[in-house]
Amino acid sequence: MVSPGEGTVQYVGPVKGWGVIVILRLAGGYHLVLAGLERTSVQAGQSVAAGQPVGWAPDGRQSTSELYLEVREQGSPVDPGRWLNKRAG
Numbered sequence: 001m002v003s004p005g006e007g008t009v010q011y012v013g014p015v016k017g018w019g020v021i022v023i024l025r026l027a028g029g030y031h032l033v034l035a036g037l038e039r040t041s042v043q044a045g046q047s048v049a050a051g052q053p054v055g056w057a058p059d060g061r062q063s064t065s066e067l068y069l070e071v072r073e074q075g076s077p078v079d080p081g082r083w084l085n086k087r088a089g
C-alpha cells in the first residue's frame with residue numbers, strides 16, 4: 001500500500017479486530033484509514049510523500065484478512081471513489 005498523497009502519519013498500530021492500521025492526515029482536511037495490514041513501513045509523526053509505501057497487506061496464504069479503506073473529510077466518512085476520483089483529476 002502506498003500513500004495517495006503527501007501527508008503525515010497520525011497513527012500506526014494494532015486495533016482489535018482490524019489488524020494493523022495506519023491513519024494518514026492528508027491536505028484539505030482528509031484522513032485516510034488503512035486497516036487489515038500485516039505490517040507497516042512508517043511511524044506516527046512521519047511525513048510521507050505521494051506514492052511512498054506505508055504498509056503491506058497479507059498475501060492471503062496465511063491470513064484471511066481483508067484490506068479496509070476509509071476516507072474521512074473534516075471528520076466524516078465520505079465515499080472513497082468520489083475522493084480518489086477528485087484527487088486523480
